Amino acid sequence: MIRSTTYSLVALSLLLHAAIFGFFYAWVCSTMWGLDAADPRIAIQAMQAMNASVRNAVFAPAFFGTPIISFLVAGLLYGQGVKRSAALFGAAGVTYLLLGAVLTMTINVPMNEALAQVRVPDDLETARTIWEEYSKPWQFWNITRTITSAAAFLLAFLGCFTLQSAKRA
Template identity: 60%
Template sequence: MRALTTAVSITAILFAGAIFGFFYAWVCSTMWGLDQADPRVAIQAMQAMNASVRNAVFFPAFFLTPVVMGLSAFLILRSGQKTSAAFFGAGALVYLALGLLLTAAINVPMNEALALVVVPKELDAAQEIWTDYSSRWQFWNQTRTIASGIALALAGYGLARLNPNRA
């Protein structure tokens, strides 16, 4: 049981770190770069990136992070380590609510609406579309970045508190 608990807990940390890194990269490079580009290019690039992100490589970190964190919490709780389990469980809930569900409720609908936009030839019209989209999208992306960072930190602390002789 100890080997399973350790493997699942480490997987939870890896998934949480991967999704935090994914969101963080959008914060500190991708969106800033798109904001500096011609807005017509930015819209087209964002449409292409949003279409390509739904893939098998992205799936585990995005969708399975709360599952693996929750499973870690369950396995750790079964070994009698309530504090460590609580940190993994809290991480799962934070990411589920403010990472996955927030994305589904806000970022995905914004991305789907942008996908329907025909990129205007006029620079001013494209700038208006991009500025409106980018500012709102970045606010919510920063929210899910912070949340996924908190989830990662909670799981990391839960792992640090784990007594390997009892897992």
């Protein structure tokens, strides 16, 4: 029998997966396009400000908590005999951890830290070069983590369907 606390943690896992996917997705379809269309001096300053503000108590649960809760759910479900759902939640946690969180920490964060050290030049062409050298690779890796966090969300979502099947059986 599946415990009610497990259902609550399943819901929390889905919510965190959706939140982090949505965060990365918003950068893909609005934030970076808007910055790319702006004066590159403004884009650099805006990105520096956004990167400085993202490390906060609202963002942290989705970024750091998603794999932790997914692994906790996987363990609880496995212990309650719902092995297929457990495997899907475990796979969701691994997918996000490696291709979302670790990718972010090893690629996007160092790029952000390097940009934070840039003094915004007065010269438009110099700023454009700096911005393009940052924006294009940053967006490639952001699209990668967006796709993989979507895949992680879908794995967790499938874990719910499997969980419902197990409940009926």
